[in-house]
Amino acid sequence: AQSVSQHNHHVILSEAASLELGCNYSYGGTVNLFWYVQYPGQHLQLLLKYFSGDPLVKGIKGFEAEFIKSKFSFNLRKPSVQWSDTAEYFCAVKSGGSYIPTFGRGTSLIVHP
Amino acid sequence: DVKVTQSSRYLVKRTGEKVFLECVQDMDHENMFWYRQDPGLGLRLIYFSYDVKMKEKGDIPEGYSVSREKKERFSLILESASTNQTSMYLCASSLLQGYDTFGSGTRLTVV
Numbered sequence: 727a728q729s730v731s732q733h734n735h736h737v738i739l740s741e742a743a744s745l746e747l748g749c750n751y752s753y754g755g756t757v758n759l760f761w762y763v764q765y766p767g768q769h770l771q772l773l774l775k776y777f778s779g780d781p782l783v784k785g786i787k788g789f790e791a792e793f794i795k796s797k798f799s800f801n802l803r804k805p806s807v808q809w810s811d812t813a814e815y816f817c818a819v820k821s822g823g824s825y826i827p828t829f830g831r832g833t834s835l836i837v838h839p
Numbered sequence: 840d841v842k843v844t845q846s847s848r849y850l851v852k853r854t855g856e857k858v859f860l861e862c863v864q865d866m867d868h869e870n871m872f873w874y875r876q877d878p879g880l881g882l883r884l885i886y887f888s889y890d891v892k893m894k895e896k897g898d899i900p901e902g903y904s905v906s907r908e909k910k911e912r913f914s915l916i917l918e919s920a921s922t923n924q925t926s927m928y929l930c931a932s933s934l935l936q937g938y939d940t941f942g943s944g945t946r947l948t949v950v
Contacts, residue, residue, distance in 0.1 A: 735879075758936050770929065770941040816881065820936050825870045825889060826897075827939060831881035 728753045728821050732830035739807050740838050747802040747833050749791075749817030758820040759800040760827065761791055765813045773815070776800065787811070809839045842866075845930050845942035852949050858917040860945050862930030869934065871913035873897075873905060876927040876944070885928075888913055920949045 733748045761773040774785025781793040791802045814834050818827040846861035874882040884897030886905040906914045927946050931939040
């Protein structure tokens with residue numbers, strides 16, 4: 727079965743620091759990759775997605791992610807975080823033609839002003 | 840924008856009650872999902888539906904059932920609520936292998 731690992735469970739940063747959240751998945755075939763964000767008290771929303779093409783994907787609010795097929799990774803990055811980026815971040819994968827996503831356990835990010 | 844609407848934001852029910860959680864989406868999506876979200880455990884899939892009257896069990900279906908009589912509506916039923924079903928319940932919908940759109944969630948407390 728497909729699995730998704732998010733290695734950082736809790737991350738605490740100061741404003742303007744750079745961010746990288748790791749995401750690794752186990753499936754070796756075709757994948758669709760997603761990062762979702764859940765701000766405090768709000769619903770989960772899509773941050774960015776990768777289906778095909780350029781492996782460097784840009785999303786909303788200055789986030790980007792890079793798909794590295796050889797490493798089964800889809801890490802999320804932001805060069806300079808803001809206090810408003812405090813949220814929980816989830817990586818998800820749809821693989822092998824499946825409609826069902828597999829989610830990582832999430833990373834809680836706290837940004838101190 | 841796709842909207843996924845969950846009928847209740849907060850619910851408090853008694854042990855043994857039958858509980859209905861309703862979810863409606865307005866963009867003709869084939870796929871609909873019910874998850875529960877618990878701290879440290881992420882999202883766990885309860886049930887999935889890919890068409891009207893079609894359903895598949897997810898990772899944690901025990902104690903739950905679902906109903907999809909119309910394409911836009913996907914209901915989660917707790918046949919006999921128990922305290923270990925206290926959780927945040929999330930509904931989502933998607934088009935084929937596209938991204939999922941989530942509702943605001945229903946925080947259910949079983950006392």
